[in-house]
Amino acid sequence: MIEKQHVGLADELAALASAPAAHRGPLCSVGVLLDSAEASVAESLRTVLDTPNVSGTAIAETLSRYGTPITAYTVGRHRRRGKANGCRCVR
Numbered sequence: 001m002i003e004k005q006h007v008g009l010a011d012e013l014a015a016l017a018s019a020p021a022a023h024r025g026p027l028c029s030v031g032v033l034l035d036s037a038e039a040s041v042a043e044s045l046r047t048v049l050d051t052p053n054v055s056g057t058a059i060a061e062t063l064s065r066y067g068t069p070i071t072a073y074t075v076g077r078h079r080r081r082g083k084a085n086g087c088r089c090v091r
């Protein structure tokens with residue numbers, strides 16, 4: 001009986017690994033901005049988000065000056081997307 005449980009367990013775990021990721025909830029503010037911005041702005045924002053020596057505060061302050069009120073916390077959470085403590089945007 002224990003062997004049957006392990007075989008069933010192995011099958012279920014394999015199914016979990018191959019299942020598509022569940023996307024729960026809307027995009028964060030940064031994701032919405034990336035989707036709606038002009039291509040050049042979106043590319044510049046992606047570049048600066050992927051540059052670790054640029055602080056989330058500097059990014060948030062710059063975006064806010066140009067009319068998009070986003071907090072440093074939201075920028076940081078977007079940078080951690082795909083992780084347990086990140087936003088739900090696709091990595």
